[in-house]
Amino acid sequence: MNDTVLVLSIASAIVAGTPILLAALGEIITERSGVMNLGVEGMMLVGGVVGFWAGVNTGSLTLALFLGGMAGVALALVHAVLAVSLRVDQTVSGLSLVIVGGGLSAFLGSSGDPSLLQSPNGLDVNPLFPQSLRDLPAVGPIVFGHDIVVYLAMLATVGAAYFLYRTPSGLSLRAVGEDPAAADAAGLNVVRIRYLATAVGGLGAGVGGAYLTLAVLGTWQNGVTAGLGWIAVALVILAGWRPGLALLGAYVFGGLRGLSFTLQLAEVDVPSDFLAMIPFVAAFIVVVAVSANPKRARRVAAPAALAQPYSREAR
């Protein structure tokens, strides 16, 4: 494998990892508040189809990402109603979001609107930095070669970490996720915080889905996420609910997904079906490995009240 191939695959890993990162960041915020939303795959699909449609029809990436994000939020609020207000089993509620999101996106995507068959060529997905910087050897493509969303996702990672550990609101959010009864007694509005955190999760997944269809793949088709949302859910566990590690993990998974492209360039012959397996095999192994290491498992423990509904009357 020569240098160019390596540089190009690292650069493409960052782009391919960005939708995973956005979705995982959102899910970290959601789960830190004690709400587990397994519906990331469904929210990404709906964000993906709405964002793609908006992007092709308006030509504006900003508007497309916004609408995709809002679609994700809308679906996330359904989960909030079920999981926070109605206090149904959060696993089942999350799964229902996957199925509703899959069904809704398939329905919307098959509406016969010809714009969904187009490619978003006219879209303003442009590199952020000038040509002279992008032409630098190695660091050019890897550091300066991307569009604005990639950098915003990096900023969002820093922002999420700062928010969680350095702001009063972040402390409130974590308190609600660790011990909602104590947080409630301290005067925090548990329900409102959990709704907001769930909505942020939907925003991340929706924007991630829209960025996936518009910029990474440049196409919409039924079930286009192909498990990416689930990778994001797994990544939250692997990263120990911490944004920084999620960024690293997202790029690694992005690289694994792009591996077929890389190996083709390097002229290594591996059947494509096995390459398609790699991210899922990796996620499986890492989830098991994280559980197998008790020291690490304790250090990266889940929020104590994760997936537990909170009812004031039953306190």
Place this chain on the structure above:
Amino acid sequence: MGVPVASLAVALLVGAVILAVAGNSAFEAYRTMFDASLNGWTAFSRTLTLATPLILTGLAAAVAFRMKIYNIGGEGQLYLGAIVSSWLALALPADLPKPLMLLVFLVGGALAGAFWASLAAIPRAYLNADEIITTLMLNFIALSLMNYLIFGSMTFWRDPSRQVPGGKKIPESAQLPALSGRLHAGIIIAIVCAVVLWWVLRQTSWGFQLRTIGDSPAAARYAGMSVSLKVLSVLAISGALAGLAGAIEVSGVTKGLEPRSLATDIGFTGIIVAVIARTNPLGVVPVAVFLAAIATSGTALQGIGIQVEVVFLLQGLIFLSVTAGEFFVTNRVSLSRPASTSASGTSTPGSDTAPVVS
């Protein structure tokens, strides 16, 4: 029973509104769906054919969900069942007596499903590795494996004489007898499985322990039940049922390893079936028939200019509405005795000592 039925009605109503907004006549759509799936024996037998694997994947999800073990890997376990059973049918002498061949075929498929589930069950039982994630990842791995066997290579499974890649046809001795049209004897096996599972959950100590662990893991541990062993056995049975679904689908419908016909969300829809049936094995049968009716009518909808995807939308709405309906079920229970809002399978050790409910 009242709440799930009301939930179904709400979902169909919301579906009607969405259809109307999209510019279609909901009444005409539902009537077409009814005619295509339930009206008359020809239509109904088609529905039953599709309900056969759904009953089995529904049971697979139901038995695990009853213990709050979320096996969402039915899809992958079904593929493994199909892969192994079709291999057995092709590798064994074709002139084997039919009962023997079918027995080996079906048991082989079930064992393959159990094996695939155990890959997630062992880490769950001994390391507490989240079974939701692991079973799901195994779905994608199994799908790629099946695709490789037929589309990605010239393996033993693939029929080299066919232009479009497809599986070799299994011998007649491995095919389940037809009952009427495309309907085959698999439906009988599926219903028998439902009754047996219902009896086992209700009448055996294994079933009692499973229900106890599902309702209150802490109480079960206190009573000395081995949760780890129970996780292993429940996931093995769950996987075996899904694997059996794969074998029966190959034996009765596809007659060979056909990824395109097998990878049609049968395993995933089984989760919807189990949740609507509230994990009751006897409830799984009518619910599977109902969801199969919706699914079979998709193509008929195309005839009146409505896209097939309405089917997925309706399935999603039903699932959502039934999930929301759980609130009413649990709350009615809590009037007579304190609600046991237990944590889901992913809770960390120690968290069940500090539940937020009393």
